[in-house]
Amino acid sequence: MRPRLRALPRQPWQSTHALLLLPITLIVVITVVDMQAPYNVHLGPALVIAPALTPSIAGPRTTAAIGGLALAAQILIGVTHGGIGTTNHVVQIITLAVLSVILVVYSALRERRQAQLAQVRTVAEAAQHVLMWPLPEQIGPLRIASLYLAAEDEAQIGGDLYAATRTESAVRVLIGDVRGKGLSAVGEAALLLGAFRESAHRHIPLVDLAALLEQSVTRYAAELDPPELAGERFATALLVEIPDQDPVTRMTSCGHPPPLLLSPGHAVTVPSLHPSPPLGVHAPTEHTLDVFSFEPGDTLLLYTDGVVEARDPRGRFYPLAERAVRWTDDSPEALMHHVRRDLLTHAGGRLDDDAALIALHRTAAERRRHHGHGRVADVNALHHG
Incomplete structure (x- = not known):
């Protein structure tokens, strides 16, 4: 009889990668729908949702990558709908780029704060165990x-x-x-x-x-x-x-x-x-x-x-x-x-x-x-x- 194998516990990085599918999927869905939508329908501004979600599940580098992916999707939408030189598309691209930078800075500050809190908690736990x-x-x-x-x-x-x-x-x-x-x-x-x-x-x-x-x-x-x-x-x-x-x-x-x-x-x-x-x-x-x-x-x-x-x-x-x-x-x-x-x-x-x-x-x-x-x-x- 073949021995039964126990399922290994899921590693934290595996859970993080699975959650990252959500902002990536949002970018793909919003881009495809916007490209297929009539000219007077603009879903591009909704792309900001993807980088806004990322700091809660990943660090600043991943947030920057998702922001860059959203920005590329916004440029692709602009090319599809008459070129990126139009005022509407320029404003959307600049706005998305600025918001993505802000989110990356926020993610970096949040990660630093979490590291400081983890260090303080570790010291407190050690002191409490000594007591x-x-x-x-x-x-x-x-x-x-x-x-x-x-x-x-x-x-x-x-x-x-x-x-x-x-x-x-x-x-x-x-x-x-x-x-x-x-x-x-x-x-x-x-x-x-x-x-x-x-x-x-x-x-x-x-x-x-x-x-x-x-x-x-x-x-x-x-x-x-x-x-x-x-x-x-x-x-x-x-x-x-x-x-x-x-x-x-x-x-x-x-x-x-x-x-x-x-x-x-x-x-x-x-x-x-x-x-x-x-x-x-x-x-x-x-x-x-x-x-x-x-x-x-x-x-x-x-x-x-x-x-x-x-x-x-x-x-x-x-x-x-x-x-x-x-x-x-x-x-x-x-x-x-x-x-x-x-x-x-x-x-x-x-x-x-x-x-x-x-x-x-x-x-x-x-x-x-x-x-x-x-x-x-x-x-x-x-x-x-």
């Missing part, structure tokens, strides 16, 4: 998938942030949301990420790590903000620690929404956290460590408030827990795919705030099942109907 390192697909006993939806166009990150790192015997994860959105909040997000990456690998409890992050945010705000704006720079954060050996998860929340615990069999529970105030609000703070069961096969879904506060055209918030119950048995990658598609559909294709999600799936049992390591809010349990 928000991609999470590994596998780290310790966890499979990880993440999703980031920035509110501003052309931005890959904004005020939401996440990071993950290894200690000797656990995985530590940060998800947070600084005040503001889009590119204006990137500075605070970079500060918080840097402080976490610097300190998370140390052998200190999560509550002490939260205190270090609090100090970093407070010091940064004190250096930049006048006294009357004290407390205006703040961030919510959720710190998660997942030991390699124990089927538990430890959490410290600084004003951040609690995650969802997805268990096989279409069960979703919401851990009952004891959050402290957000980082940087200058309030008396006592961080609390909450410990919960996190068994093999479970998935912990972390998210920022841009997810659950996304509204549909009727003003209703996105019901993440109700929707996630459908996908408790899916892989982290499939879960992110479903949430992304469903969230954007709910919000009409565009979010008003940055949104970030992380799915942490425990892959293998290290010890027998534990039941005395935490509290889970049963009233928030959802079961698939």
Whole structure:
């Protein structure tokens, strides 16, 4: 049996060449019709349509070539209809030549602008990737998938942030949301990420790590903000620690929404956290460590408030827990795919705030099942109907 050959994807130059058939066809059709039309019918001025279309599909050289072809067609029409020396044909030829030159200049400026925009976008993407390192697909006993939806166009990150790192015997994860959105909040997000990456690998409890992050945010705000704006720079954060050996998860929340615990069999529970105030609000703070069961096969879904506060055209918030119950048995990658598609559909294709999600799936049992390591809010349990 002869092996089946896969069709190769169409190259960009092939698509461009196919589109160029449109202005060339217009020139041919207009020329032929004008030459066959009565003497008092003049279709030659319509030839300008061809070079006018070209800058949208090609560069200045091709635009000049199409303009030259249109000009040659105009001269041929003039010869056919009594010679190119008539006033009418001279005016049409000069007008078409001037318009073609203008279009070539416009195409060159447009191409230059696009090149500058592409360069700026490349630099911005590189800077954003340096700030928000991609999470590994596998780290310790966890499979990880993440999703980031920035509110501003052309931005890959904004005020939401996440990071993950290894200690000797656990995985530590940060998800947070600084005040503001889009590119204006990137500075605070970079500060918080840097402080976490610097300190998370140390052998200190999560509550002490939260205190270090609090100090970093407070010091940064004190250096930049006048006294009357004290407390205006703040961030919510959720710190998660997942030991390699124990089927538990430890959490410290600084004003951040609690995650969802997805268990096989279409069960979703919401851990009952004891959050402290957000980082940087200058309030008396006592961080609390909450410990919960996190068994093999479970998935912990972390998210920022841009997810659950996304509204549909009727003003209703996105019901993440109700929707996630459908996908408790899916892989982290499939879960992110479903949430992304469903969230954007709910919000009409565009979010008003940055949104970030992380799915942490425990892959293998290290010890027998534990039941005395935490509290889970049963009233928030959802079961698939």
